[in-house]
Amino acid sequence: MTPLLRIRDLTVDFELDGETVHAVRGVSLEVAAGETLALVGESGSGKTATALSILRLNPQPPCVYPAGTIELDGADLLARPEPALRPVRGNDVAMIFQDPMTSLNPLKKVGRQIGEALRLHRGVGRRDVGPAVVEALAEAGVPRPDERAGQYPHELSGGLRQRAMIAMALVTRPRLLIADEPTTALDVTVQAQILELLARLQDRHGMAILLITHDLGVVADVADRVAVMRAGEIVETARCEELFAAPSHEYTRNLLAATPRLIEGASR
Numbered sequence: 463m464t465p466l467l468r469i470r471d472l473t474v475d476f477e478l479d480g481e482t483v484h485a486v487r488g489v490s491l492e493v494a495a496g497e498t499l500a501l502v503g504e505s506g507s508g509k510t511a512t513a514l515s516i517l518r519l520n521p522q523p524p525c526v527y528p529a530g531t532i533e534l535d536g537a538d539l540l541a542r543p544e545p546a547l548r549p550v551r552g553n554d555v556a557m558i559f560q561d562p563m564t565s566l567n568p569l570k571k572v573g574r575q576i577g578e579a580l581r582l583h584r585g586v587g588r589r590d591v592g593p594a595v596v597e598a599l600a601e602a603g604v605p606r607p608d609e610r611a612g613q614y615p616h617e618l619s620g621g622l623r624q625r626a627m628i629a630m631a632l633v634t635r636p637r638l639l640i641a642d643e644p645t646t647a648l649d650v651t652v653q654a655q656i657l658e659l660l661a662r663l664q665d666r667h668g669m670a671i672l673l674i675t676h677d678l679g680v681v682a683d684v685a686d687r688v689a690v691m692r693a694g695e696i697v698e699t700a701r702c703e704e705l706f707a708a709p710s711h712e713y714t715r716n717l718l719a720a721t722p723r724l725i726e727g728a729s730r
């Protein structure tokens with residue numbers, strides 16, 4: 463079966479003042495419909511550059527894509543001209559980030575922003591938009607959603623802002639959600655709640671998730687498979703339980719050793 467997303471031999475360079483940074487060096491990975499693939503690796507290993515390539519969101523210049531293909535349902539996105547990519551962004555593929563203010567507009571009430579997305583992407587009519595906004599916020603676990611809809615992003619706590627961003631990302635019912643360090647800035651309890659929310663929404667809507675994280679503890683909680691990145695390359699891909707039980711690459715063993723919670727769990 464064709465995977466939902468298939469990246470092959472992707473190369474991403476940043477050309478800076480005569481110097482070239484090879485951020486991604488021949489990465490290949492696949493994400494099946496409905497599965498969660500975690501892309502892990504330490505800071506600077508090329509995780510975000512890989513993920514942003516899918517929607518071609520790395521800033522150009524300085525970014526160039528010298529080689530590779532990124533197929534969504536078998537059609538190469540990397541070869542598409544810019545206007546043909548727009549329908550994919552925020553429709554088939556949505557993205558959430560560590561900082562919700564990357565997607566939320568600080569000057570507009572949360573409900574209005576989600577309402578605009580609902581009208582644009584789902585064709586919800588003027589009269590139905592209010593209840594649809596409340597439903598979207600409620601689905602993302604926002605308490606008192608009707609009240610929250612009337613607030614500005616800065617009036618919400620970090621966890622609620624994250625939930626509002628998730629509600630907005632899912633308005634279009636994407637088939638692939640790219641989540642780039644979605645819980646890194648949150649404290650551990652809120653982090654767990656957000657991961658649980660993503661898993662619940664994934665079950666309900668059947669979307670695939672490409673989860674970018676440096677935290678193997680997060681991976682253990684939610685991912686089906688893991689791809690480990692180091693210096694622009696994928697050094698190992700495995701099912702989650704296999705990777706934790708028997709990491710084949712030394713770099714992965716070192717990453718695991720830096721996650722005490724998992725080691726404690728394994729020795730129990």
Ligand SMILES: Nc1ncnc2c1ncn2[C@@H]1O[C@H](COP(=O)(O)OP(=O)(O)OP(=O)(O)O)[C@@H](O)[C@H]1O
Pocket residue numbers: 476478483484485503504505506507508509510511512521524676
């Ligand atoms: N816009 C950019 N301009 C120049 N270099 C960049 C740009 N974005 C990324 N890079 C470089 O590409 C390499 C990979 O960065 P990337 O952000 O993909 O790593 P990462 O694994 O996501 O790290 P982090 O967890 O810190 O986000 C780094 O050397 C980085 O400096």
